[in-house]
Amino acid sequence: MSVRLEASSLCVGYGERLVVDTLDLSIVGGTVTAVIGPNGCGKSTLLRALGRLLPARSGAVLLDGKQIDRMSTREVARVLGLLPQAPSAPEGLTVADLVARGRHPHQSWYRQWSSDDAAAVDAALAMTGISDLAERTVDELSGGQRQRAWISMALAQGTDLLLLDEPTTYLDLAHQIDVLDLVQELHASMGRTVVMVLHDLNLAARYADNIVAMRDGRIVAQGAPAAVLTESLLLDVFGLDARVVEDPVAGTPLVVPVGSRHRA
């Protein structure tokens, strides 16, 4: 499998502060990668730099071997889709219209809507199981349905690379599983490459092929979940005293925090 997205000696920052510090990362095609780390470690910043939302202070992001900031943003948008954390839609926008916006990079002022676009929108709605909500407005949906609508928009964009910034925030556990099952299905049935920031380590271990653990703007460890999620790494990265056992369902690592109440 080839490398699709690559960060090379990447530095990104806001003002004076350097948030991602000389970081190297390769995302292989057809994999699901979860970026984990404590709050403020730079994982969202990394994701946004990978999606050319933030400029590199130095170093570069390469998309299919080409420097991403030298490509036109439309060209990038045909290959790479992204879902920001808690995106906002205007009041009164219907789900169908929201998802239809995903076709923007494939349209131009003289060719604004085609049957290809209609087919892509229908397929995206069906894939996320919200075809029957198409005429509802986004603001009247529940949190889980809304997240599905946004993922549908990213799907309609038809990119084989997807960057998701905490796609499960604000969702209850059942809906978190729902959304991640959907991500898993995209990956399994359509071979999409997914990079997502996740807070829940156990879900990251279950749904990702590859885990990237960050601290202070650098990568501390990366690899298969079982190799990365160890007791010593959790202490090192999160300052968390935890036991790691085998997940009885999936066989992946299961992190069980100790906490002061049960400390021996």
Next chain:
Amino acid sequence: MRRRPLTVAAVALVLLAVVLVVDIMIGDFPLTAAQVVDTLFGGGTRRDQFVVTELRLPRALTGLLVGGALGLSGAIFQAIVRNPLASPDILGVTWGAGAGAVSVITFAGSLGVVTGSAASVGLPLAGLAGGLVAGLLVYALAWRQGIEGFRMVLIGIGITAVAGNFTHYLLTVGDVQDAGRAMVWLTGSLNGRGWEHVVPVALALTVLIPVALIGGHVLGALQFGDETSRGLGVRVNLARSFLIIVAIVLASVATAAAGPIAFVALATPQIALRLAGTAQPPLFGSVLLGGVLVMLSDLVARTIYRIELPVGVVTAVLGAPYLMYLLVRSRREARV
């Protein structure tokens, strides 16, 4: 994609034609609809010809075009700023144009050349220049690595206050007669509009409407946060700057031709949006509806009372309660 916006546009187009004919029918020499249509297509008596093509048609067309330009300008501003309060009235353009025009009226007036070229060419040009300067100033001051809607509204309110106070200052120091003329212009009026007023607006709209409609396909992808829009392949700052400048020019041209006609740019896009059932003001629908609104208001303004009132009086009377409704509503549901 959906049929309702198209239906609304078609109905508005028919309505526009009907209102145009009715507007030309009514006046000191009443005409029938058949006479009007006949005359418009080259028939009719010499008297009908004169009344229609020299007196009423240019006035109706000025109203139609000015209304269309204001509706489109407001629709673009509201879509980009994502706030129903955004319009050239509030973002400084209208009052900037007012300050420019009143400068000409008072300064040229006190020099004794109030009529002639200063009035027919100088006034609209000064209005145009004032609107452009104020609009671009708001835009430049609101720029911080990009345009953010709420900041633009606040700065617009500030510039509107500055331009408004400058205008009032000019009215105070100016000659009484000039001040009277300036007040009429500041209300927004279609009185005595001839072909010389139609042509510049028509030319500007011939260029700007297609430009806006072509650029407008980006508006759909611009209605989310910046990150989502960029993710969809939109060059956010470029697209937004381009469309805002088009909207500023549209409002300035309209104001230069007829004075600041209040509330049309504010209300038209919201009415069009509710009729079309879309999340964003429909551009073409706003053009048509703006034309209908201004023509209808002018018809009311010139027939409701013994003397002809300026059209801006009618739009203000209709628009003020609407603005209050918007303010009350936006307090209840925070919407930025």
